[in-house]
Amino acid sequence: MSLNLADRCDLVMQSDIRTMSLECARIGGINLSQGICDTPVPPEVLRGAADAVMQGPNIYTHYAGLHELRQAIADKQRRFSGMELDPEREVVISAGATGAMYCAFQTLLNRGDEVLVFEPFYGYHVSTLRAVEAVPVFVPLDPPHWSFALEALEAAVTPNTKAILINTPANPSGKVFSREELSLLAEFAIRHDLFVLTDEMYEHFVFDGRAHVSMATLPGMRERTITVSGLSKTFSITGWRIGYAMCDARWAGAIGYFNDLCYVCAPSPLQAGVTLGLRSLDDSYYHGLSAEYEAKRNRFCAALSEAGLDPFIPEGAYYVLANTDGLPGETARERAMHILHHTGVASVPGSAFFHGTGGENLVRFCFAKEQSVLDEACEKLQKLRTL
Secondary structure: OOOOOOHHHHHOOOOHHHHHHHHHHHHOOEEOOOOOOOOOOOHHHHHHHHHHHHHOOOOOOOOOOOHHHHHHHHHHHHHHHOOOOOOOOOEEEEEHHHHHHHHHHHHHOOOOOEEEEEEOOOHHHHHHHHHOOOEEEEEEOEOOOOEOOHHHHHHHOOOOEEEEEEEOOOOOOOOOOOHHHHHHHHHHHHHHOOEEEEEOOOOOOEOOOOOOOOHHHOOOOHHHEEEEEEOOOOOOOOOOOEEEEEOOHHHHHHHHHHHHHHHOOOOHHHHHHHHHHHHHOOHHHHHHHHHHHHHHHHHHHHHHHHOOOOEEOOOEOOEEEEEOOOOOOOOHHHHHHHHHHHHOEEOEEHHHHOOOOOOOOEEEEEOOOOHHHHHHHHHHHHHHHHO
16 A cells, blocks of 8 residues: 545645745745735724633634624625625634635535636635635636626636636735626626625725625625625734625525534634624724725835836735736746845745746735835835846
C-alpha cells in the first residue's frame, strides 16, 4: 500500500495570496496582498464580545446562529436592500462568508455541475467549487469597466450548468454590478433555470455615488438566489469568522445542516459581539465606510499612477488591479516579487485571478489599511519611478 494525499488536495493548495503574505512577512514589508483590514473595530462590537466572554454565551449556539443575530441581520438587510427574510428559517450564520459559501455549494451542487464564474475571479470561490467537485466555467469581464457580454454567457451554458456565481462589489476588480446588469443576469438565470450564488461581502464599500443592489430583490429572483455576506470587512474583524447565507427556507435548512456538520456553529461570544454592533450602530456608520474607503482609494490610485502602475479604478470593495507592463519580469508573480523586493510593498500576482494565461500583466493591491500605513506604502511605491 502507498500512502498519498487525496486527489482533491491538488485543487486547494496554497494560494498566491498566502504565498505573497508569507514572503512579505519574511522581509518585514507592508502587506497589501491579503484582504486583511487593520482599521479599528467599532468599540460596540468589542464590548459586546468581551461581555459575552465574561457572562456568556460560551457554549454551542443553534447551528444556524444566535436568534438575536439572525434577527439583527434580517433587520439590517431590510433597511439597506429591501430584502424580507424570516430570521428563523432563512438566515444561517457560519464560519465566515467562506464557510457560508462552502455549505451552500455542498447543498446545491452535485459532482460535475457547472457554475458560471466571471473572470477575474476570487480564487477561493473557484477552489471551493472544485473542492465540492463542481466545475467552474469562466466568462470574461472586459476592462476597463469589467463589463460582460450576454453572448459570452449564452455560449458558456450547457445542459450541465446549474448556477451562476456573482461577486458584487467584486474582489479583485472592484466591479459593482448595476441594477441594469443584474436585471440582465436575472433574466438569463430565469430563462436557463439556474441558481444564483452571490458574494456580497463588500456591500457597504461602494464609491462615486453608486448603490449596491442585492440580486435577490429583483423580480423572480428571491427563490433562486443564495446571498452570502458577512461582517469581517464591515467591522474589521476578519479573524472572527462571522458570515452568513440568506435564502429561501427550502435551501437554508440544508445549508444549516452542512454548517452543523462542518463547523457546529460560529464562535458564540463573537456572534454576540457583532449582534451588539448591528443593534447599536446607526446607518451613518455604514454610509461612512463608503466615504472613508473612497478617500483611501483615491489616495492610493493616485500613488499607483505616479509610480507607473496604471490602476483600474475600482467602483467598490477595497482592492485595485494595476498594470505592470513597465516592470521587468515575464510573469505576474515575477513582477509582484519585483515590487515587493524593491519597495517592500506586497501585492498579489494578477494571474491568481484568471485561469490559463490571463492576468500576467496585472497585480492586485488591498488598500484597507490605516492611513499612516497606506501613506507609507504610497511613498515606498515611488521607488519604482527610479528603476
